[in-house]
Amino acid sequence: MQQFRERNIVILTGAGISAESGLDTFRDPDGIWARYDYRRVATPEGFAENPALVHEFYNMRRRETAARAPNAAHLALARLEREWPGGFLLVTQNIDSLHEKAGSSRLRHMHGTLDGALCAGCGARFAQDGDMGTDTVCPSCMQAGQVRPDVVWFGEMPYFMEEIFDALSSADLFISIGTSGTVYPAAGFVREAREAGAWTVELNLEASGGFFDSVIEGRATETVPDFVDRLLARPRG
Ligand code: NAD
Ligand code: APR
Numbered sequence: 352m353q354q355f356r357e358r359n360i361v362i363l364t365g366a367g368i369s370a371e372s373g374l375d376t377f378r379d380p381d382g383i384w385a386r387y388d389y390r391r392v393a394t395p396e397g398f399a400e401n402p403a404l405v406h407e408f409y410n411m412r413r414r415e416t417a418a419r420a421p422n423a424a425h426l427a428l429a430r431l432e433r434e435w436p437g438g439f440l441l442v443t444q445n446i447d448s449l450h451e452k453a454g455s456s457r458l459r460h461m462h463g464t465l466d467g468a469l470c471a472g473c474g475a476r477f478a479q480d481g482d483m484g485t486d487t488v489c490p491s492c493m494q495a496g497q498v499r500p501d502v503v504w505f506g507e508m509p510y511f512m513e514e515i516f517d518a519l520s521s522a523d524l525f526i527s528i529g530t531s532g533t534v535y536p537a538a539g540f541v542r543e544a545r546e547a548g549a550w551t552v553e554l555n556l557e558a559s560g561g562f563f564d565s566v567i568e569g570r571a572t573e574t575v576p577d578f579v580d581r582l583l584a585r586p587r588g
Contacts, residue, residue, distance in 0.1 A: 359438030361515075361522040361549070362428060363540050367529020367556060369449050371572045372419045378531050394505045402485050402499070409500040410482040413465045416447040417480075424528065424575035425453035431579045432457055440518040442511070444530060444537050446502050461509040461537065467501030470494070476501055509536065522549040526578075529571050532559040554578060 366376035376382045391397040392408040421429075432439050432455055441458045443450055446465045450458050468479035468487070475491035479498075487498040503509050519525070525544035532538040541551050541561050553563040554574045567574050 358523045359518070359521050360431070360435060360440075360524045360526065361518045361540075361544065362439075362441045362526045362528065363530060363537060364428075364441070364443045364445060364450070364528045365530025365537070366445060367531075368424050368443075368571045368575070369419070369422075369445055369447055370529065371422045371424070371570060372447075372449055374416060374419055374447055374449075376529075376531075378533065389505060393502075395507065398499055398504070402496075405499070406482070406484050409465060409502065410484075412446075413480075413482070416449075416465055419447070419449065421449040421453035422572050424571035425449050425455070427576040427579040428528075429454035431582065434583055437523075438518070438521070440515070442515050442518075442537075442540075444534070459511040459515065461503070461511055461515065463500070463502040463510060465500065465502070468498050469501040470497050471499055472497030512536065515540070516543060519543040519549075520547050522547055525549045525551045527551070527553045527555070527559075527561065527563065528575060529555060530559065532561040552578075 370376050377384050387408060392405050398405045428441060439457050441450060441455050442461055444462050446460065446462055448464065448466060466478060466480050467476060468483060469476050470489035470492060472494045473489060473492035475489055477490055483498060483500060486495050488495045489498050519540055522544045525541060527541060541563060544551050551563045552565040553559060553561060554567045554571060556570060557568050558566045567578065
């Protein structure tokens with residue numbers, strides 16, 4: 352494995368890491384965007400046109416996710432966070448809570464989370480673990496009809512971008528797991544890391560075509576635990 356200063360690791364995960372926990376990805380042949388028009392359920396315009404449809408879409412995903420458990424890949428990343436002596440940041444595009452359930456804490460959801468709600472009226476953000484609808488009342492402004500899932504939609508700015516780009520600028524190792532690398536700005540993180548001098552590696556079912564120093568193909572539950580074992584077994588310094 353490429354020698355690098357054992358200091359800072361930045362990891363990006365996508366839907367592929369949750370696939371073996373039973374959650375659909377987006378762009379695999381039977382993925383979510385093969386069954387739903389992303390413009391109707393994952394854009395501000397879609398929410399304005401038919402909020403009930405958008406709530407139904409995310410309520411269904413929230414119920415599906417609540418029934419799922421983290422897999423060996425999620426657990427391996429939580430172990431790496433606990434045992435890694437240097438800097439560590441896990442960035443996920445996923446809105447499920449499987450990284451948290453696995454024990455990850457130095458974690459940023461750049462596309463938001465299914466168990467978060469946002470009031471488009473007053474801007475309040477609050478936890479919402481049950482179904483959400485057009486009748487959901489904002490606990491801050493007490494208005495209904497303005498509450499939406501706190502999920503970043505197409506055309507919207509992701510969360511934590513300044514913190515993420517700051518971490519990438521001092522990364523020594525960038526690991527991309529289970530993402531097709533088709534949605535920016537996440538798709539550009541590998542370039543940011545390379546420009547910072549990081550060693551970049553992709554662990555994916557098949558190579559996404561991104562410019563990585565190394566690509567390890569396979570299922571995340573096989574490739575990620577093995578990669579973490581080898582990383583932690585290496586001599587320090
Ligand atoms: P983008 O240009 O970054 O991505 C557009 C994506 O839409 C493409 O990657 C493509 O995979 C997908 N797409 C295009 N046509 C599609 C179709 N017919 N079916 C399914 N997928 C299709 O998106 P943007 O509009 O420039 O917005 C980028 C911003 O939106 C970023 O900030 C990103 O973080 C955010 N975002 C959020 C979500 C979400 O659902 N949470 C999804 C994508 C992007
Ligand atoms: N192990 C590893 N990788 C896998 C597995 C698996 N078991 N199953 C699928 N993959 C890979 C696929 O090969 C694909 O490259 O995971 C990737 C999933 O890609 P997408 O479905 O495009 O999901 P993602 O990259 O997370 O999408 C990015 O787009 O629609 C938006 O907000 C949505 O956050 C999402 C963003």
